[in-house]
Amino acid sequence: MGRKSTTGGVSPLNERIQLRFNWRGKEYRPTLPLKPTSGNLKAAARLRQQIVEEIRQGVFNLEAHFPEYRYIDKAELVPSDGQAPQERNFEDWCKVFFEIKGRSTEHSTLMVYKRHMDSYWIREWGSLNPRAITHEKIQKRIAALAKGYTDKEGKAHKPLARKTQNNILIPLRGVFELICKTLPQITDPVQGVENLKAEIPPPDPFTPQEVELILKELRKRSEEVADYYEFAMFAGLRDSEQIALLWEDVDLINMTIRICRARVLGESKTRTKTHKERIVELNARAAAVMERQRTRTQLADKEVFMNPSTGRAWHDDQGQRVMFKAALRISGVRYRPPKECRDTSVTLALMAGCDPAWVAAQHGHSVVTMLRSYAKWLPKGDDNRNLNKINTAMKLISSGCS
The missing domain is CATH 1.10.443.10 (Intergrase catalytic core)
Structure with a gap:
């Protein structure tokens, strides 16, 4: 009989060592061609810790670790969108977000979101694993956009207005909300990035005279x-x-x-x-x-x-x-x-x-x-009736106190 492991996820199995871990929502139990000695069990436990960390980072490759695993063909199957959630880069997550958001968001709004994501976020971080996009990176990026910036093609861009800064954060928040709900081990890096107060420009209508001039022309x-x-x-x-x-x-x-x-x-x-x-x-x-x-x-x-x-x-x-x-x-x-x-x-x-x-x-x-x-x-068409009423009342108060 093989000795039992004192380390979770690693155990003897006949003359081999079995590892247990969860990946893509399923439990896997590949074995190592090692005798279950005390030293080998400790080495297997270290390997399992490495695998768990790779899974957390979204870079785990089952075939690289266990090329002879008998269920390798089934294990390498991925969802219909082409990638497992743990393996998607930031741009892939944006595509999933827009696919889902299309159900509840107006087409025109979705187009604006896509334009903002492409221009300000995907172009900068599209190939990154979402874990690499930190709160600090987002704060620095939005600060750079607020000052004006030069893109990777060398083109200079004017500083973004406060309202635009707030607007480009809307889809970014949505993408990371989706990521963090799917992969709860990831901390939302947009949390705490506050909107700025932006003045809403007042109406600026044309006067009746301007209306006639415009229509005449x-x-x-x-x-x-x-x-x-x-x-x-x-x-x-x-x-x-x-x-x-x-x-x-x-x-x-x-x-x-x-x-x-x-x-x-x-x-x-x-x-x-x-x-x-x-x-x-x-x-x-x-x-x-x-x-x-x-x-x-x-x-x-x-x-x-x-x-x-x-x-x-x-x-x-x-x-x-x-x-x-x-x-x-x-x-x-x-x-x-x-x-x-x-x-x-x-x-x-x-x-x-x-x-x-x-x-x-x-x-x-x-x-x-x-x-x-x-x-x-609104017309001041009361001929000061309201103001006169207040002034009359104040005079009565004043005379009553004298």
């Missing part, structure tokens, strides 16, 4: 594009909502439109950014645009706004943007991005004295967002 180039932006400024849809608007969503009798779909990066989806459908009542300027669009696109019974150059639906908001930018430059209007057309619609309605709750519903905002972001455009 656009009409010299394209009536269709001018109407596209006139509708944007007076109906206030998001770009993604306007290019996806179908004639079946338009009520020409009541002059309302149903906002229930969007198109981002060329992908159409039957939901909005907020995942809430809404009805928008068209004012006279927006309704006039809709009437003009009837002669252009209603017969096709598809999108309301189409690219006049191609006769097809707008893929995104980039083609229109070229003309918009040129119109601002030539008309002398200070440049703001086209998204400010939506803010223009909001502020024009508020300055006209519309109920903020109604304006919020029209544009798909919450009332809290409306009051927080657009308070300065």
Whole structure:
């Protein structure tokens, strides 16, 4: 009878020594062609410790240690993604993360995440084992990006804004959350890397005078594009909502439109950014645009706004943007991005004295967002009645104390 081992995972087996360890979720029991003497058992225990450490680091090779192991063919089989979790490098883990994340994340958001990961993290550490990416490395990397940096190709890059620094950490956190849940022996290196406080720029809408100057200049180039932006400024849809608007969503009798779909990066989806459908009542300027669009696109019974150059639906908001930018430059209007057309619609309605709750519903905002972001455009139309009431009350208090 062979003597029993006093070391866990190592035991005599006839005239050989058996090792036991877990790898890829299974227990393996290969043997060594050594007699189970005291010295050999200690040497086998050291070998087992080395194997356990290699497994922890994701570099263990069963065939290298046990080339004659009879179950070697089955043991070397790996999952369908091509690699066992312990053996994936950082780039492989990112691919798994995006595959899983595709189920719950908008396509456009996923594309931004991929771009951020490729530009700032995978290019730097893609071939590394996740264990080699430490908390210190991440902190140093984000600090370098904040100062401006030169990439491996020698190209200089400007410092990343605070908001961008926060944004590129979002997918990185997601990747390491997946890694650490799959391999709990790994400590999350992103934990403790805090977001920076970033100022949210306030709305910067166009004034009524600027609106007319821009539209006048656009009409010299394209009536269709001018109407596209006139509708944007007076109906206030998001770009993604306007290019996806179908004639079946338009009520020409009541002059309302149903906002229930969007198109981002060329992908159409039957939901909005907020995942809430809404009805928008068209004012006279927006309704006039809709009437003009009837002669252009209603017969096709598809999108309301189409690219006049191609006769097809707008893929995104980039083609229109070229003309918009040129119109601002030539008309002398200070440049703001086209998204400010939506803010223009909001502020024009508020300055006209519309109920903020109604304006919020029209544009798909919450009332809290409306009051927080657009308070300065709320009309001071009370003729100082509220202020006078306070001053009167203070005078009464003052006279009562004298």
